[in-house]
Amino acid sequence: MSMEIEDVKKYMESVLLAYGEAISIRKLAQVIGVSQNEIRQGIEYLRGEYLDRKSGFAIIEKDDEIQLVTHPDCAIFVRKSVRGDMSQSLTSAALEVLSIVAYRGPVARAEIEAIRGVNCSFILRNLLVRGLVERIESTEDSRLFLYKSSCALLRLFGMSTIEQLPEYEFLRKDTRIENATQHPFKEN
Amino acid sequence: MMYNIKLDHFEGPLDLLLRLIEEQQMDITRVSLSRVADQYLQHIESNRDITLEQLSGFLVVATRLILLKSKALLPVLDLTDEEEEEIEDLEWRLAEYKKFKESAKVLKSIIESGSEMFVREAYFGVRDIVWEKENLPNISVQDIQNAFARVLQSIPDPKKLKEKIIRRVLSLEDKIFQIQVIISERTQCVFSDIIAEKKDKTEIIVAFLAVLELVKRRILCVEQKTLWSEIRVISGER
Numbered sequence: 001m002s003m004e005i006e007d008v009k010k011y012m013e014s015v016l017l018a019y020g021e022a023i024s025i026r027k028l029a030q031v032i033g034v035s036q037n038e039i040r041q042g043i044e045y046l047r048g049e050y051l052d053r054k055s056g057f058a059i060i061e062k063d064d065e066i067q068l069v070t071h072p073d074c075a076i077f078v079r080k081s082v083r084g085d086m087s088q089s090l091t092s093a094a095l096e097v098l099s100i101v102a103y104r105g106p107v108a109r110a111e112i113e114a115i116r117g118v119n120c121s122f123i124l125r126n127l128l129v130r131g132l133v134e135r136i137e138s139t140e141d142s143r144l145f146l147y148k149s150s151c152a153l154l155r156l157f158g159m160s161t162i163e164q165l166p167e168y169e170f171l172r173k174d175t176r177i178e179n180a181t182q183h184p185f186k187e188n
Numbered sequence: 189m190m191y192n193i194k195l196d197h198f199e200g201p202l203d204l205l206l207r208l209i210e211e212q213q214m215d216i217t218r219v220s221l222s223r224v225a226d227q228y229l230q231h232i233e234s235n236r237d238i239t240l241e242q243l244s245g246f247l248v249v250a251t252r253l254i255l256l257k258s259k260a261l262l263p264v265l266d267l268t269d270e271e272e273e274e275i276e277d278l279e280w281r282l283a284e285y286k287k288f289k290e291s292a293k294v295l296k297s298i299i300e301s302g303s304e305m306f307v308r309e310a311y312f313g314v315r316d317i318v319w320e321k322e323n324l325p326n327i328s329v330q331d332i333q334n335a336f337a338r339v340l341q342s343i344p345d346p347k348k349l350k351e352k353i354i355r356r357v358l359s360l361e362d363k364i365f366q367i368q369v370i371i372s373e374r375t376q377c378v379f380s381d382i383i384a385e386k387k388d389k390t391e392i393i394v395a396f397l398a399v400l401e402l403v404k405r406r407i408l409c410v411e412q413k414t415l416w417s418e419i420r421v422i423s424g425e426r
Contacts, residue, residue: 020308058305072303082306090299093199095292103291115284117245118200151307157295158303166294171287176280 008034008042009049016059016068022151025064047160060154061161067151072158097123098153101133102162103171105148108138112147132156200242201249202285204231209282216282218275222260225253252278358391363398371408371423379410379419 011032016023029036043059043066050057050071058071070078090098097120100112112120124147127133131152138144149162159165198204206216208227214220232238232246252274259265267275367382383395399421402408411420 017308060305067307069305069307072305075302075304075306078306079302079304082309090296092292092296095296096288099288099291099295102295103288114281115288116200117202117249117281117285118242155305155307157298158301158305166298167291171291 003032003034003038005038005041005045008032008038009045012039012042013046013068016066020068022060022062022065022067025066028066058160060151060159062149062151062154065151069155075158091123094123094127098127098132099171101127101147102149102153102157102165103168104174105133106136106138106146107148108144108146197237198231198235201246202282203289204228204246205249205253206282206286206289216279216286218256218279219260221253221278222256225250225257228253249278358394360394360397360401363394364401367395367398367402367421368407371421375423377421379421382421 012028015028015031025036025039029039032039043061047059049055050059056071056074058069060067060069093116096116097112100115101107104111109120109124112124124133128135128147131150133147133153134150135145135147138146154160154162157165162168165171198207205221205224205228208224208231209216209220212220212224214223229250232243232250238246255267255271256275259267370377370382379395379399382399383392399408399410399419403410403424407424409422409424411422412418
């Protein structure tokens with residue numbers, strides 16, 4: 001059964017509004033009964049539409065999950081109506097950790113500490129509690145936790161995807177890893 | 189030339205080192221690292237905030253700086269492969285830290301620009317219930333009445349609790365005040381005057397504690413000639 005993209009878009013929007021939290025593209029496709037590709041197409045349509053009519057809505061995307069959010073331009077009014085802002089008391093140390101997680105995530109605590117040269121467990125826990133970073137188990141080693149940016153962090157930055165961060169490509173690269181893969185050890 | 193820079197608060201060895209280099213507007217090079225070696229050492233010597241667990245990190249960096257400085261002073265000094273690697277590691281980490289320190293400032297300004305996006309957070313965990321009109325469950329007024337009756341039944345009868353007379357117990361503070369009044373009037377009395385006609389054990393104990401407290405505060409003195417005999421209470425002010 002195929003569905004008009006106009007309809008897919010409409011159904012997606014209503015589900016996103018009612019669901020509120022971030023929803024996976026897979027689940028959305030299942031709920032509406034279309035393919036994941038059609039959902040992706042729907043996202044593009046919705047985004048285009050929001051842009052065209054200068055909508056108060058926006059859609060953020062993270063690891064195949066999307067969420068309907070308010071447009072960054074409306075922040076000042078929405079903040080007045082709901083709660084104080086999240087940026088309160090983010091120390092410069094916390095911002096450093098946040099930037100490493102944002103650009104390099106998923107990243108292990110040891111890696112963050114290697115870059116900053118100090119123990120970061122307290123700051124990380126704080127950021128976890130505030131929901132600005134997420135913790136996942138490493139796929140390689142289940143004893144190891146990796147930290148990555150959350151939907152709340154994207155919303156705090158007012159960005160639809162993490163790739164919109166300034167100089168993302170440059171800062172994402174770990175030059176050392178790259179050099180190591182470019183010059184593998186050639187023995188014998 | 190020797191600069192003397194005072195850094196109020198630095199976080200970890202890399203932060204300190206990077207700030208020393210940046211204060212002198214130098215890039216991260218071996219030359220600049222060897223130049224700030226002395227200042228780095230001074231800072232870890234004079235900073236009392238460095239905890240023991242942090243200290244090892246500071247010292248690891250210090251040894252590499254000293255090595256670089258020696259190399260700058262003694263050009264003939266050759267670094268071993270391992271030393272070379274360690275220096276490269278330090279340069280790399282410092283450059284890496286610098287990148288993120290700067291990006292943290294950029295992120296700060298992004299956050300402060302106040303373009304946060306909001307979601308319906310207040311509704312999280314509360315699922316909206318969407319009833320479709322034609323699927324409304326068939327409920328009669330009688331059903332609701334019955335349901336309410338069941339609710340009423342499930343509320344336990346408020347049983348009457350056994351009544352008990354609760355007497356007011358004199359507080360220690362009150363008793364201390366009373367005794368002070370008695371003593372200010374008579375300067376001297378006996379313990380039985382204080383408890384007067386009261387036969388209640390609690391009152392006697394409170395009175396006794398009050399006397400002890402006043403003795404401790406050196407407001408009263410007490411005397412007892414023999415065991416079980418009357419306790420004489422005298423004003424402590426002589």
